[in-house]
Amino acid sequence: MENISMIIGGKPVAAATTFPVINPATGSTFATAAAGDASHVDAAVAAAQAAFPEWSSTPDAERQRLLHAIGASLEANMPALMELVTKETGKPLNGLNGVGAGMEVGGSIAWTHVTADLSLPVEVIQDNEVARVEVHRKPLGVVGSITPWNWPLMIAVWHVIPALRAGNTVVIKPSEMTPVATARFVEIANGILPPGVLNLVTGAPGSDVGPTMARHPGIAKIVFTGSTRTGRKIMENASGNLKRLTLELGGNDAGIVLADVDPKAVAAKLFGVAFHNNGQTCASLKRLYVHESIYEELCAELAKLAKATVVGDGLNHDTQLGPVQNKAQLAIVEELAADALAHGARFLSGGHVRAGSGYFYEPTVVADITDGIRLVDEEPFGPILPVIKYSDIDDVIRRANDNPSGLGGSIWSNDLAKAARLALRLECGTAWVNEHGAIQPDAPFGGVKQSGIGVEFGRYGLEEYTSIQTLKIMKA
Numbered sequence: 001m002e003n004i005s006m007i008i009g010g011k012p013v014a015a016a017t018t019f020p021v022i023n024p025a026t027g028s029t030f031a032t033a034a035a036g037d038a039s040h041v042d043a044a045v046a047a048a049q050a051a052f053p054e055w056s057s058t059p060d061a062e063r064q065r066l067l068h069a070i071g072a073s074l075e076a077n078m079p080a081l082m083e084l085v086t087k088e089t090g091k092p093l094n095g096l097n098g099v100g101a102g103m104e105v106g107g108s109i110a111w112t113h114v115t116a117d118l119s120l121p122v123e124v125i126q127d128n129e130v131a132r133v134e135v136h137r138k139p140l141g142v143v144g145s146i147t148p149w150n151w152p153l154m155i156a157v158w159h160v161i162p163a164l165r166a167g168n169t170v171v172i173k174p175s176e177m178t179p180v181a182t183a184r185f186v187e188i189a190n191g192i193l194p195p196g197v198l199n200l201v202t203g204a205p206g207s208d209v210g211p212t213m214a215r216h217p218g219i220a221k222i223v224f225t226g227s228t229r230t231g232r233k234i235m236e237n238a239s240g241n242l243k244r245l246t247l248e249l250g251g252n253d254a255g256i257v258l259a260d261v262d263p264k265a266v267a268a269k270l271f272g273v274a275f276h277n278n279g280q281t282c283a284s285l286k287r288l289y290v291h292e293s294i295y296e297e298l299c300a301e302l303a304k305l306a307k308a309t310v311v312g313d314g315l316n317h318d319t320q321l322g323p324v325q326n327k328a329q330l331a332i333v334e335e336l337a338a339d340a341l342a343h344g345a346r347f348l349s350g351g352h353v354r355a356g357s358g359y360f361y362e363p364t365v366v367a368d369i370t371d372g373i374r375l376v377d378e379e380p381f382g383p384i385l386p387v388i389k390y391s392d393i394d395d396v397i398r399r400a401n402d403n404p405s406g407l408g409g410s411i412w413s414n415d416l417a418k419a420a421r422l423a424l425r426l427e428c429g430t431a432w433v434n435e436h437g438a439i440q441p442d443a444p445f446g447g448v449k450q451s452g453i454g455v456e457f458g459r460y461g462l463e464e465y466t467s468i469q470t471l472k473i474m475k476a
């Protein structure tokens, strides 16, 4: 059994007690992790503060070289990392449309290399006989990273690598449900980085590790991915020293399918972007609005795909969808499904937990449902998709926008110019045409409204790990 230690100042650190990590495909413990507390956060912040002066003044090219070395080492460890990801998240090794542990580890490697190559050039605003004005980007200090359980390794990389690239040092706290692959990543990175540059503190369920980080006066910024509810708490706790924040929170993304689309041609793509990773992705398609003229045909195609999906233990190579990651999330899915049923919705597939061990829920397509019902209004974060009929495009855009979240949205049509115009009317951080949730390491990604603050990825994401210093040199 894996036993996860914390890593503080480059050294493994145990705690007085440990807590179990469950494999959601079996419901059994497959690893244990150190139950850290506030004292470990203090020690990790102190180690990160001690490492900051040297790391922040390390030449850019050297930092880039070390980050590329981390990418190469992740690649060398890819099969083992994939297995850990599958065991702790339930995500299949391969997965529906290739969205699985392979994509998570492969994405982590790609993001590491692309981010390592980014730069923060000095911008010259003015250079004349009177003065030269330059804008410099400087690291903030210690960054605290708090990550969730759906893409634990990839999100850790999304937080840690740009923070380090910009010259910050980091304390990371993974979700108590998925600390294992992150611990391995931090261990790998510590084989390459100077001690204290990247520290890991793990906390048991309900521990004070996360809140202590959010409040900690030695942490300059928190980057958090998770629920809007927890994002609000972090924002409150972070006010003491006016921490910088990047919050990537929940989404309830709408997709709108126009009447010109061939249901048979588009169904598999739509099914994939809604159901891969069991819908447990912040920017999965979660509300599907379909024009009335193609509604029944598209619903039938989606149901056919749901029934044909191979659900099982992600360690089996032909599994497309694994279990829901945890019992509490499964309960949310069941609750929203029961509420939809009580409101007269038509279940075209699934609708129940699979008998036996593990947290399996059959892929579920729900028709004859509309806004105002919880399954549409709230984020289910599970393998269940409400399909909603519409007749008027202006009305459906209004309904898509009538939601507190604003992470992603999509328009599906053969008329690309019209679809792009409509996509720009969606209130969300990223709008896709004939796609959904497709992110890339060089394009900014983040939410509007209650889906978050700030963006990740590319130059825009990197700049969030810096503060601006303006330098004005008088010449006359």
Ligand code: NDP
Pocket (backbone or CB within 6 Å): 146, 147, 148, 149, 150, 173, 174, 175, 176, 177, 203, 204, 205, 206, 207, 209, 210, 211, 214, 225, 226, 227, 228, 230, 231, 233, 234, 248, 249, 250, 251, 281, 282, 329, 332, 379, 380, 381
């Ligand atoms: P949370 O947002 O509560 O957890 C995410 C991370 O925040 C975990 O590391 C957690 O630690 C930590 N955390 C919890 N409370 C605090 C706090 N007060 N201060 C600082 N850190 C804290 O997500 P849940 O696991 O509860 O999932 C609930 C919902 O969140 C899901 O149903 C889904 O809607 C959404 N979600 C969104 C994700 C996204 O990608 N945007 C990812 C995952 C979930 P610990 O768990 O160890 O206590």
